[in-house]
Every structure is written in structure tokens, then in C-alpha cells.
Amino acid sequence: MATYQVDTEQHGELNCWRITSDRAELLIAQQGAQVLSYQRIGEPPLLWLSDQAIFRQGKSVRAGVPVCWPWFGNLQRNPQSVQNMFQGEQAPAHGLARGRDWQLLGMEESGNNLLIEFTLPEAQGELPGWPHDVELKLRMELGDQLQLTLTSYNLGNTNVTLSQALHSYFAVSDVRQVQVEGVDGLGYIETLADWEQRQQQGNLAFTGETDRIYLNAPQQLAIVDPHWNRRITLQASGSRSAVIWNPWTDRAQELPDMADDGWQRMLCIETANVWDDVVELKPGASHSLSVTIGSEAL
Numbered sequence: 636m637a638t639y640q641v642d643t644e645q646h647g648e649l650n651c652w653r654i655t656s657d658r659a660e661l662l663i664a665q666q667g668a669q670v671l672s673y674q675r676i677g678e679p680p681l682l683w684l685s686d687q688a689i690f691r692q693g694k695s696v697r698a699g700v701p702v703c704w705p706w707f708g709n710l711q712r713n714p715q716s717v718q719n720m721f722q723g724e725q726a727p728a729h730g731l732a733r734g735r736d737w738q739l740l741g742m743e744e745s746g747n748n749l750l751i752e753f754t755l756p757e758a759q760g761e762l763p764g765w766p767h768d769v770e771l772k773l774r775m776e777l778g779d780q781l782q783l784t785l786t787s788y789n790l791g792n793t794n795v796t797l798s799q800a801l802h803s804y805f806a807v808s809d810v811r812q813v814q815v816e817g818v819d820g821l822g823y824i825e826t827l828a829d830w831e832q833r834q835q836q837g838n839l840a841f842t843g844e845t846d847r848i849y850l851n852a853p854q855q856l857a858i859v860d861p862h863w864n865r866r867i868t869l870q871a872s873g874s875r876s877a878v879i880w881n882p883w884t885d886r887a888q889e890l891p892d893m894a895d896d897g898w899q900r901m902l903c904i905e906t907a908n909v910w911d912d913v914v915e916l917k918p919g920a921s922h923s924l925s926v927t928i929g930s931e932a933l
């Protein structure tokens with residue numbers, strides 16, 4: 636029977652919890668209900684935490700799993716129905732949830748697993764420029780794997796349309812040596828070439844800056860990492876789109892919270908609802924977006 640030790644820690648300006656068991660270690664920030672790192676004992680980390688991460692209020696940490704909500708990326712690139720939800724002036728990239736304090740609802744052991752639940756109370760009508768009434772919860776289940784489930788429940792009396800992502804930063808030995816399985820044959824939007832639509836041939840390998848939205852993505856994707864003799868597995872639900880991002884050399888140099896060579900050790904695969912896969916919630920409706928992160932030896 637696994638037992639979990641929970642310690643509170645301060646990282647810069649952020650309140651965090653470190654959870655340790657004989658199987659894994661998880662670090663979570665209250666801001667954004669953001670998983671900052673996840674490591675299974677005896678393995679390299681599964682989720683990447685930037686060496687130069689900045690732990691500041693209002694700023695998402697370059698690490699783990701930022702929650703992008705109620706829109707993904709640049710709001711102007713979203714369908715009009717998502718743009719119409721926002722009535723503010725400046726729309727921050729990746730929405731409003733990742734830089735705000737969430738509330739911890741509870742942690743409890745269930746069998747061998749630990750369940751952790753957060754909510755963002757401001758999503759019920761108090762987000763700046765976003766006057767809608769949604770109960771937003773992030774549930775984490777830590778066991779042999781880590782499962783994250785983001786649930787949006789429309790409590791208001793008008794439709795709500797949103798895009799979102801669990802913007803996971805995976806740790807890899809060297810991004811130039813890994814491949815993503817599960818994308819062969821998929822259509823994708825190449826955001827670096829004027830958002831042109833293209834088709835993937837074979838596994839995805841990395842030879843330069845990459846920022847793509849894969850459409851009709853399967854529920855299972857994997858990162859094969861021969862140097863670390865490991866396959867990272869992602870099992871999604873409630874999602875038909877996946878964003879794959881690596882900034883490579885020049886973009887990494889522009890990011891103040893990433894070492895110049897930090898791009899070599901990370902790879903984002905973001906379990907998402909974007910592009911033609913946005914979520915429309917009628918009054919009283921809910922949607923759950925989930926990813927389960929695990930690994931296996933090659």
C-alpha cells in the first residue's frame with residue numbers, strides 16, 4: 636500500500652506542495668493548479684521543469700503542465716465563437732487560468748492512489764473580461780501513472796465556447812533523438828508556415844523549431860526515447876487535437892525562463908481542444924479533458 640507524504644514548499648513567490656511516495660514524486664503549484672514536475676522513482680523525470688524557471692505571481696512557470704483555459708494560444712487565432720466570449724482589452728496568451736491562484740479542494744488516498752482536486756473559483760463570473768459562469772475543476776490522480784482531468788461545467792444560462800489544453804512539457808534525453816508515435820497520416824496545421832494544412836508522414840522526428848496542431852489525433856500518443864530506454868505514453872480523452880511544440884535554438888534564446896540549450900531536454904505534447912475541436916457547452920452541460928501520463932521500458 637502506497638503512502639503519500641505531503642510537504643508545503645515555497646518556490647519564489649509561489650506556494651507549492653511536494654508529494655512523495657515510494658513510487659513517485661510530484662510538485663504542484665497553487666498558481667494555475669500547475670503540476671511543476673513529476674518523476675517516477677528510479678527513472679528520469681517524466682515532466683520537465685526548466686532550469687531557469689521563474690516562480691512569480693501572475694506568470695505561468697515554464698514546466699510541467701500549465702492549464703490553458705478558456706482559450707488556447709493567441710485568442711485571435713481561435714474560432715470567432717471562442718473570441719466572442721472575451722470582452723476585455725488585452726487577451727493574454729493561453730487564457731486566464733494559468734496565472735491565477737486555484738483553490739485546493741482536497742487530497743485523499745483512494746486504494747493505492749492519491750486524488751487531488753483543485754478549482755478556480757473566479758471562473759464563476761469573476762475572470763477579467765470573461766463574464767461567464769463555469770465551474771472549473773482540475774482533478775489529479777497519482778498512482779502508477781499520473782492522470783489529469785480538467786472539467787468545465789456551464790452553470791450559466793447561455794452557451795459557452797472554449798478552447799483549452801493541458802500544455803504538458805515532457806522531459807527527454809535529447810529532442811533530436813526522440814520520435815512521436817501515433818501521428819502518422821494525420822492532418823496538421825503548420826503554424827510556422829502561415830497556418831498551412833499539411834499531412835504527417837510517419838513518426839514525427841525533430842530537426843528544427845516545431846509548432847503544430849494535429850487534427851483528429853488518436854487517444855494514444857507516445858514519445859520514444861532510445862537514450863533513456865523509455866517510451867512516454869499519453870492516453871487522452873475528451874480531445875481530438877494535439878499540439879506539439881519545441882522552440883529549438885533561436886526561440887529558446889528569446890525565452891527568459893529557458894536556458895539557451897533547454898530546448899534539447901523538453902518536448903511539449905499538449906492534449907487539447909483547439910481549431911475545429913473547440914468545446915461548446917450548453918447551459919448545464921459539462922466537458923472533461925483528460926490525459927494519463929505513464930512510461931514503459933523499450
Ligand code: TA6
Binds near residue numbers: 878
Ligand atoms: O503550444 C505551443 C505554444 O502556443 C507555442 O506557440 C509557444 O509560444 C508555447 O505555446 C509557449 O507559450 P508561452 O505563452 O507559455 O510562452
